[in-house]
Amino acid sequence: MSDTTALDRFLEDAGPRALVMARIATSDPDEAMDIVQDAMYNLVERYADRPEAEWSPLFFRILQSRIRDWYRRQKVRNRWRTWLGGAGDEADPIQELPDRRGDTPETHLTQSEQGRAIQAALATLPLRQQQVFMLRAWEGLDVAQTAAAMGCGEGSVKTHYFRALRALRKRLGEVWP
Amino acid sequence: MIPDEHNERRLVEGAGAALERLAEGLEPGTRARLDRARAEALAGRPRPLRPAAPKPTPWLLPLGGMATAAVVILAVALWPQPGPTPAGPALIEDVELLADAEGMAFYEELEFFLWLEETGGAG
Numbered sequence: 001m002s003d004t005t006a007l008d009r010f011l012e013d014a015g016p017r018a019l020v021m022a023r024i025a026t027s028d029p030d031e032a033m034d035i036v037q038d039a040m041y042n043l044v045e046r047y048a049d050r051p052e053a054e055w056s057p058l059f060f061r062i063l064q065s066r067i068r069d070w071y072r073r074q075k076v077r078n079r080w081r082t083w084l085g086g087a088g089d090e091a092d093p094i095q096e097l098p099d100r101r102g103d104t105p106e107t108h109l110t111q112s113e114q115g116r117a118i119q120a121a122l123a124t125l126p127l128r129q130q131q132v133f134m135l136r137a138w139e140g141l142d143v144a145q146t147a148a149a150m151g152c153g154e155g156s157v158k159t160h161y162f163r164a165l166r167a168l169r170k171r172l173g174e175v176w177p
Numbered sequence: 178m179i180p181d182e183h184n185e186r187r188l189v190e191g192a193g194a195a196l197e198r199l200a201e202g203l204e205p206g207t208r209a210r211l212d213r214a215r216a217e218a219l220a221g222r223p224r225p226l227r228p229a230a231p232k233p234t235p236w237l238l239p240l241g242g243m244a245t246a247a248v249v250i251l252a253v254a255l256w257p258q259p260g261p262t263p264a265g266p267a268l269i270e271d272v273e274l275l276a277d278a279e280g281m282a283f284y285e286e287l288e289f290f291l292w293l294e295e296t297g298g299a300g
Contacts, residue, residue: 004219011215016200019211033207037214044218112202114195137189138196169188 007048010055011040018063021134024122025067035070039063060139061149064131071127114175121171129164132157 015036022032039062047058122130128150135146136157146161147154203211 008215008219011218012212015211015215016203016208017196019203019207020196020200029207033210033214036211037218040214040218044221112198114191115199115202118192118195119199133192134196138193165185165188168192169184172188172192175191 004048006052007044007055010052010059011043014056014059015040017139018059020119021063021131022067024119024134025127025130026070027123031070035063035066038066056139057141057145057149060135060141061151064135064150067131068127117172117175118168121168124171125164125167128152128156129160129167132160133164133168136161 018036018039019032022035023029026032026035039059042062043055043059047055050058122133125133131150132146135141135149136143141149143154143157146157150157
């Protein structure tokens with residue numbers, strides 16, 4: 001391990017943001033915490049010796065990979081539950097999760113309401129759009145870093161980002177006109 | 178409609194700031210869990226959650242393969258014909274995903290899920 005103090009600082013800084021991302025993706029605080037914890041362990045175990053500048057894209061790549069893995073498992077489980085329980089058609093598990101925030105964008109919002117509004121709006125996006133928006137707009141990764149973090153091409157990042165922006169503008173236009 | 182640059186910047190900056198406040202405003206208990214997870218990861222301690230499934234001893238490997246095959250055969254045999262059936266590779270992927278430690282937990286909870294389904298999730 002090269003520089004534990006620097007890595008500690010990095011994780012202290014990135015951890016809460018990673019947790020918010022995972023919470024938005026899963027709508028489950030416990031699952032989100034497990035995912036972030038897993039990403040932390042992976043970064044420390046596998047990439048602690050890498051240059052500090054690489055930690056952010058690496059950490060968020062691990063995080064996004066864990067989120068996608070969780071999402072895939074949920075999808076599989078839903079498919080089997082549907083089959084075993086005889087329920088209706090397969091549905092997107094993210095879209096199926098209850099929106100615990102229960103609010104819609106309004107003109108005069110407090111800061112915490114803005115937070116809830118963006119959280120709720122992001123939760124309605126398809127997972128890839130959600131991921132790309134948070135990595136680009138919040139984490140500040142460039143297109144190439146985002147592509148690396150998401151395990152997809154740069155063209156795909158641009159497409160998802162554009163679609164995310166369009167969807168968010170539609171939903172949050174009154175919050176940030 | 179293509180969002181213009183000014184509006185796009187407002188949205189991105191506003192959303193980024195709102196998300197940042199969410200991260201800064203995490204509950205103290207959650208922060209403490211994050212700090213603990215970070216310290217444990219850096220100390221190289223074993224993971225307290227989601228432990229990796231123990232590797233089976235070599236002589237047990239064929240048993241694992243046989244168990245997976247048995248689940249696949251059972252699933253194919255019991256699959257209701259008129260309903261939607263996943264393609265072969267998807268089925269095998271499903272079984273691999275579900276046949277790990279977490280998958281076992283799912284089966285254990287199955288009764289609960291079925292009950293939930295029957296009662297419409299009312300609570």
